[in-house]
Amino acid sequence: xxxxxxxxxxxxxxxxxxxxxxxxxxxxxxxxxxxxxxxxxxxxxxxxxxxxxxxxxxxxxxxxxxxxxxxxxxxxxxxxxxxxxxxxxxxxxxxxxxxxxxxxxxxxxxxxxxxxxxxxxxxxxxxxxxxxxxxxxxxxxxxxxxxxxxxxxxxxxxxxxxxxxxxxxxxxxxxxxxxxxxxxxxxxxxxxxxxxxxxxxxxxxxxxxxxxxxxxxxxxxxxxxxxxxxxxxxxxxxxxxxxxxxxxxxxxxxxxxxxxxxxxxxxxxxxxxxxxxxxxxxxxxxxxxxxxxxxxxxxxxxxxxxxxxxxxxxx
Amino acid sequence: xxxxxxxxxxxxxxxxxxxxxxxxxxxxxxxxxxxxxxxxxxxxxxxxxxxxxxxxxxxxxxxxxxxxxxxxxxxxxxxxxxxxxxxxxxxxxxxxxxxxxxxxxxxxxxxxxxxxxxxxxxxxxxxxxxxxxxxxxxxxxxxxxxxxxxxxxxxxxxxxxxxxxxxxxxxxxxxxxxxxxxxxxxxxxxxxxxxxxxxxxxxxxxxxxxxxxxxxxxxxxxxxxxxxxxxxxxxxxxxxxxxxxxxxxxxxxxxxxxxxxxxxxxxxxxxxxxxxxxxxxxxxxxxxxxxxxxxxxxxxxxxxxxxxxxxxxxx
Numbered sequence: 001x002x003x004x005x006x007x008x009x010x011x012x013x014x015x016x017x018x019x020x021x022x023x024x025x026x027x028x029x030x031x032x033x034x035x036x037x038x039x040x041x042x043x044x045x046x047x048x049x050x051x052x053x054x055x056x057x058x059x060x061x062x063x064x065x066x067x068x069x070x071x072x073x074x075x076x077x078x079x080x081x082x083x084x085x086x087x088x089x090x091x092x093x094x095x096x097x098x099x100x101x102x103x104x105x106x107x108x109x110x111x112x113x114x115x116x117x118x119x120x121x122x123x124x125x126x127x128x129x130x131x132x133x134x135x136x137x138x139x140x141x142x143x144x145x146x147x148x149x150x151x152x153x154x155x156x157x158x159x160x161x162x163x164x165x166x167x168x169x170x171x172x173x174x175x176x177x178x179x180x181x182x183x184x185x186x187x188x189x190x191x192x193x194x195x196x197x198x199x200x201x202x203x204x205x206x207x208x209x210x211x212x213x214x215x216x217x218x219x220x221x222x223x224x225x226x227x228x229x230x231x232x233x234x235x236x237x238x239x240x241x242x243x244x245x246x247x248x249x250x251x252x253x254x255x256x257x258x259x260x261x262x263x264x265x266x267x268x269x270x271x272x273x274x275x276x277x278x279x280x281x282x283x284x285x286x287x288x289x290x291x292x293x294x295x296x297x298x299x300x301x302x303x304x305x306x307x308x309x310x311x312x313x314x315x
Numbered sequence: 316x317x318x319x320x321x322x323x324x325x326x327x328x329x330x331x332x333x334x335x336x337x338x339x340x341x342x343x344x345x346x347x348x349x350x351x352x353x354x355x356x357x358x359x360x361x362x363x364x365x366x367x368x369x370x371x372x373x374x375x376x377x378x379x380x381x382x383x384x385x386x387x388x389x390x391x392x393x394x395x396x397x398x399x400x401x402x403x404x405x406x407x408x409x410x411x412x413x414x415x416x417x418x419x420x421x422x423x424x425x426x427x428x429x430x431x432x433x434x435x436x437x438x439x440x441x442x443x444x445x446x447x448x449x450x451x452x453x454x455x456x457x458x459x460x461x462x463x464x465x466x467x468x469x470x471x472x473x474x475x476x477x478x479x480x481x482x483x484x485x486x487x488x489x490x491x492x493x494x495x496x497x498x499x500x501x502x503x504x505x506x507x508x509x510x511x512x513x514x515x516x517x518x519x520x521x522x523x524x525x526x527x528x529x530x531x532x533x534x535x536x537x538x539x540x541x542x543x544x545x546x547x548x549x550x551x552x553x554x555x556x557x558x559x560x561x562x563x564x565x566x567x568x569x570x571x572x573x574x575x576x577x578x579x580x581x582x583x584x585x586x587x588x589x590x591x592x593x594x595x596x597x598x599x600x601x602x603x604x605x606x607x608x609x610x611x612x613x614x615x616x617x618x619x620x621x622x623x624x625x626x627x628x629x630x
Contacts, residue, residue, distance in 0.1 A: 068601070123463075124462065124463035136567075138567065138568075140455070140460050140461075140462070140467070141458070141460075141461065143456070143458070145455050145456075145460070145568060145569075146455075146456065146569075147439065147455070147568060147569025147570070147602070148438075148439035148569055148570055148571040149569060149571075149601050149602070149604075150569070150601075151569045151599060151601040151602055152455070152567065152568055152569035153567065153569075154566040154567070154569075154599045154602065155566070155567070157566055157597075157598075157599045158562075158563055158566050158567070159559065159562065159563075159596075159597045161477075162476075162477060162478065163477065163478045170599070172596060172597065173596070244474065247473075247474065248473055248474075248563040248567065249567060251469040251470070251472055251473050252451075252453065252467065252468065252469070252470070252473070252563065252564060252567050252568065253453075253460060253462060253467055253567065253568075254460075254461075254462020254463055254464060254465070254466045254467035254468075254469075255462070255463055256463040256464075281474075281487060281488070282472075282474045282487065283472075284466060284469045284472045284485070286383070286464050286465075286466040287462070287464070287466055287469065
């Protein structure tokens, strides 16, 4: 049995997993405190509460952090959203949980390791999230590429639009994250509503049918799947930007596969034509035949990834 | 002592090197034959001729091929220019030279390995050629990234211009190689001569002074170094495109350093402002601080790289 903790930007999850990746127990709570000691204390308490019946069977705990991690030293280097810097995560939880084996990793890197251990597997792949933002990880020849300052795999800030770029939250222009994240897709949808009366009519119809309908990427996917050409076009464009970023990744790292995770990856069928269109134009022939697929880890990719850290040590 | 063979697209070099990377003997001849057996026979004969006095001291021979290589099996997978496919390079030379230790690698990958062994060193870097075309290699955590189908590091075909792209020799549009190789810089120079009378006057002046002056990237660098603003502007633009490609590489692989090789890398000072300008705009802060420098291997980078293959086996 293994412990898994995913400290996310908005939510922190703790769980006990079987060695085959089944979630046995889990608890979660919002990541609200900016005081890391306070938040880590609550995390440790929540984990111990959910793991109590299994504590003596847990071989180790994997912990995801929402930022740059030095996994060799068990440190969180920098989490921009919380402004946490140089925090000894492994040491803290080793003490707080009285468990000696604690592994720490960036959350998207964990997803990639989780894919190896519990998901679709492979030795050469990219893992890209399409969620609030876009993150990425690269596994090459069975090894995670971490980079010289722990920030490899920054797919979200690859430039995919130079001429009519959107402003990214990082302050730069035309990053993948500004053109093709879940947040961006939702914004583009809402902007288009002003000028596209048929999309507006479809939206109002959906809202009348379902009071929980949201004018966001998820809502847009419902319209697209229902046949809205305007909605499909937004996903096609988002797919094209993803295809550009993926073309850089495949030309550089030549993976066999690309796994897409995060909420918007569920709309893979809507994105895929655009992705393939740009890959054809922009990737070298030997690299463009890469498989593109949704993660096999599902919604709990990051949590399963945290657990996988305990099992996959040599990566 | 080690043997080094660089089978290039236009020229084949053979040499004997000291274990510290000094060239003791060398011979070269043009790569003209498309018949690989004929060309390999001539290569073996040329190597044996230059290595004769040292044969009993040579511990192994490293061989560069101008295309995709499967270094583990000693195969040339595909050399597009010669249309050579699936050639057992190591086996051939093991027999022809009666030397058991034969290593085979793609030429730019060899440059990267050469940089580790005989050059500026490092464990996390990109190596990018700016010559007839643009090639690249990635070393991460001390290991060469080869890719799932032996074609990682295709920096030459990263898309750096979507809006006003030039046509690349690969048939695609806006590849780095079409915007910023030595060939492209020469073409852009000659195109600009038609509309830029001061550049034309500077060119004619240079031709009058030096009958060997060529209207190519090398010639343009002489004008730029002599103060021509038109020439400097072409290098600035070429630098910006290189900066875009490097920004993809640093966001993805987060290297500590970028080595530039090939003839045009000698004009690094002319390229660097453009490179830095785009890195500032397009790379994430943690990755953009990468050092950019000319290879420490000089003109014989590929040949030294071939020799390095014999010494650096675990990469």
